[in-house]
Amino acid sequence: MAELTYRQAVARGLSQEMDRDERVLLLGEDVAGAGGVFKTTAGLLDRFGPERVLDTPIAEQAILGAAMGAAMTGMRPVAEIMFADFFAVCWDIVVNEIAKMRYMTNGQLSMPLVIKSGGGGSLRLGAQHSQSIENWAMAVPGLKVVTPSTPRDVVGLMAAAVRCDDPVLFFEHKGLYAAKGAVPDGEIVDELGRAVVRRPGRDATVAALGLMVPRALEAAGLLATEGIDVEVIDVRSLVPLDTRTLLSSVSRTGRLFTVEENPRLLGWGAELVSLAADECFWDLETPCRRITTPHIPLPSADNLEDAVLPSVARIVEEVRKGVHT
Amino acid sequence: MAELTYRQAVARGLSQEMDRDERVLLLGEDVAGAGGVFKTTAGLLDRFGPERVLDTPIAEQAILGAAMGAAMTGMRPVAEIMFADFFAVCWDIVVNEIAKMRYMTNGQLSMPLVIKSGGGGSLRLGAQHSQSIENWAMAVPGLKVVTPSTPRDVVGLMAAAVRCDDPVLFFEHKGLYAAKGAVPDGEIVDELGRAVVRRPGRDATVAALGLMVPRALEAAGLLATEGIDVEVIDVRSLVPLDTRTLLSSVSRTGRLFTVEENPRLLGWGAELVSLAADECFWDLETPCRRITTPHIPLPSADNLEDAVLPSVARIVEEVRKGVHT
Amino acid sequence: MTLPLASHDYGAHPTVLPPSVTARDRLQVPQETRIDLYRRLQELRQFEKRAYDLFLQQLVKGTSHLSLGMEAIAAGFGAAMRKDDYTFATYRGHAHTLSRGVPMAPVLAELLGRANGLMGGKGGSMHLTSVEHGVMGSYAIIGAHLCVANGAAWSAKLRGSGQVAVCFFGDGTTNIGAFHEALNFAAAFRLPTVFVCENNLYMEYTPIRDVTAVERPAADRAAAYGLEPLHVDGNDADVMYTTAATALARAREGAGPVLVEAVTYRHGGHSRADPGKYRPAEEVAAWQAYDPVHLYRDRLTRLGVAEEDLARIEAEVGRRVDEATAEAKSGPLPDTAEAFTDVWADGGSSWRN
């Protein structure tokens, strides 16, 4: 058992998989010589050499095109898109090519690749470097989407993503890179499509992702002191979605709250709430509530950013209000 | 009153606005000399000249960048992105620049521009030329999003879009281009953010967009013969969203069905259902149901495409089943 | 190649006048390769004509983009490529697909939306793919596939397989961002990618010249990637064959990417809906007169191939096109359950448990 930071866990996960399978490659801007601008790939160049760990030009379409072409021809590349916001400059390759190719070719082509990226706010980086865009990816058939919230999960989900024969968008949360956590020794491999109940509870289900998981847990602790017993589920994987774990929890508690960092409209919670409002309709005791960033771009000033991202206080307040509706 | 096709209505709407305001410009691939690959801009080059109607290279980032820069400096450009699927090649300019600039600059910059585009399926064009991506845009703060379903609305909403000081994504439905409808003479100007009740009803609210509106209406006619009285609402504008019209209808009927062409996860209906499941919670009599394309890319063969897009038969069946839940 | 200027509504544009092609009779191309090239030209020509007929009969669904008039490029590359090389094509990809040896029937059946189509009816005319024949997809959104071809080339390089990735695209594609990213990436990492610009002088309706800063949309950009400008006659199958052979050899031996600009012309419109009326009649006529199939037939005749041998090839190909048509037409519609397969590697489309 080692205590690792979330960022170290990324390198550990990649290392585990690159050791195991020499078809696993890594490419992206500054991922090799510099070990990544977030230092999530530190040491990999030394360990696996410049053939397998490649510093690229600033050309995200070229990066993902290279990953896709390599994946189609026997490799298992991991490409980095430095900030999740930058997916927008290569969105075509992601949504129109990578996501659709297996289907359009009637299964002739396989797309075993991972796109890792740092997403999320709380670092005062403003509107173009802070977005949580898991919901963009969730809306596109053919993409799998994960966001780990702990160092252990970083390793396990990275391994699962690399071993998956489908394209996986792997969102790291920039606000968690410095967070520490225990990571068991030896190989760790998770399964995609499994949510984890981080805290069992009876009165309400709170589903959260990424940086919102620790906040939801902290809020749950505070709510417990008021006698509200909240179940906190770390969604982890949006596609595939663990509806079994999520919806059975909602049916049991009769209440659903999502805690989402994305802007309000069509955040991932809208899918979950829609599912619950359909499939758990008869079990719901109060309206489902989404706790999100309002539908605005993120401001850069610290107090403004803090005011708009879902905070522990806001989660507490919304759940309290919702439960007592 | 004239009988116009939907495609003619696009040119009529543009013409109306370009006549009125010489700051309105049009640019895109083949929009000038050829009058548009869908013939939605026929005649505009002759009428307004090559300075205001510009054939561009195949360079969607350059097109939208030019539109944005012109909008920031006093013009009111309308840019065409030929197929909605191609938004992916210039998504960065749309979501990271155009959508966020006013906010990031604290209101210093205005973005009075329209991006028109042909979306939607039913033409057997396969996975890369048939997508309905209104939901992609709805998820991004700072963008307004409209899709007209009739020739008259094409004119009225285009005028509203051009006169709006915010960026508007104007989605035309390719499957409706040949559809005819009556268009009143004289200036037509709609208001953004107004849904229209196309058919009043008491038993259920069916919200639809674009090509799904005529299908929903046809389904409503069939359901009426079974004694199910359905209210069909043409959503028209996703942002701003006419929650007043939509949610009051749901509260009245106690039932909501969305008819969406987009793939299932996080279609625009997920937002509407989430809103209803929250704000109309106590009025709902049966679960809200989304009638969507399944979460798959679109196949090209005619019978396959017909099998996956929401059809009149499927709408009838789902509403019937839902109402009797 | 002389490129005198003709003018029409949209501005001034080059028209190729038949150069003294007889000089090219002396190009070093073995006679059997020449026969093979002629067979390919005939296949591509007759296939595309049939596709057009089926469109007129309203049997071809969706859209289709024909290569009529542009066959020499696909023929030349198809003949020169190694069996395991990769082809990356566009929506205008029938010719490139067939020229890698993909049988005609499944291609036609795909255009008809039948279960016996190359992709079971899920892809359509714009996405022809046959991995078994090295056809790694046809791509319908401009630009992306140049980047994707690099990935296959990178993988080939890492595996030391000696494969080359050949990527075909149009003149209009040279102005999109992905072109630039792909060319620089390939050159920076010396990837075995051969980029082939089929310059048919037009995008959909707009002449490339009206919107491009340079005269030769690909060749004049080569230097920006440290590459040699290669500007060749795309209507001459021998030129295309020798160009392809040289380019492939260079890429294969590790000298990095090659960028070829092959000048050609499409006889018809951009896609099924387009009659191509925006082009001046003299321009169309000049290029019709410089038809790659006729040009090559004349050369073979000059080189002593008997008229009856040529006629036999033509008739044989005609028979095969007829057979393929019959086979395609006899295919059933796809089972609608097929719409739900192959989203994921597990064969299905489920996004939840």
Next chain:
Amino acid sequence: MTLPLASHDYGAHPTVLPPSVTARDRLQVPQETRIDLYRRLQELRQFEKRAYDLFLQQLVKGTSHLSLGMEAIAAGFGAAMRKDDYTFATYRGHAHTLSRGVPMAPVLAELLGRANGLMGGKGGSMHLTSVEHGVMGSYAIIGAHLCVANGAAWSAKLRGSGQVAVCFFGDGTTNIGAFHEALNFAAAFRLPTVFVCENNLYMEYTPIRDVTAVERPAADRAAAYGLEPLHVDGNDADVMYTTAATALARAREGAGPVLVEAVTYRHGGHSRADPGKYRPAEEVAAWQAYDPVHLYRDRLTRLGVAEEDLARIEAEVGRRVDEATAEAKSGPLPDTAEAFTDVWADGGSSWRN
């Protein structure tokens, strides 16, 4: 300019050795312009140093990208631009913003996230904008703003205003697709856009040379857009001023876009978090020795400007930086209600009725 090669871990890279700058003393730049240029150099230098100090004091939030060592480019262009010309900058945009006359205090306050910040704390260091001064935004995602600058140039052309749009970007930006689209678009439509590549030899940590197919990332691409290659010494304020004046005049008179590559170097790391250790010490030292501020001070001395006049400018600027710092620091935090304004033209953020 001589560019001998030095080598380090990442490969071989050019190091500028001080050329015989004294020859440039004879450039035709009026004395008062030279004084103005020196004042600008001092402002940019002293401002960035202060920004760095405030970062060390943990008062600057988020990130920031300094132009220390690169001041001559912003100074030269700032001095040459017409008051109503447009500036399009990147996240490394402090210098370009100040050089258009934007006061220091609101810029510093923006870095501190205060209500008196240039954008009220909603943009931050990477998005400095002052429309009033022609600063049409600082853009933090590589590439887009080259396309946006074209739009402003197009609008100026249509309005017949004679304005020029000047767009600054780094060497690393020359490899992204938007660069290509923007350059071709500007050239095809002869837009009055001046593209200025500030080639500081590095992207974030990776040397541009390792990933670029040509030696001069911008100049060697000029021909691909029918443009002249302009490769100049970005550390010499006189060179930058005359280059800017010529480029602006050419664009203004309708001759189309201009692409300038100005070679320079950043003294520090890429952004606040980066100590810049990946660069060989000799390289950093060589460029420190070729500092644009010192170089220019020496020239002015040679040209007879009195030491005390120079010292007075330096002291004056120092005072203004101190005052701006005090003003910025004294600003209140933004009211959190401000987070909900200016999403839409109506001033609000409501997406429903």
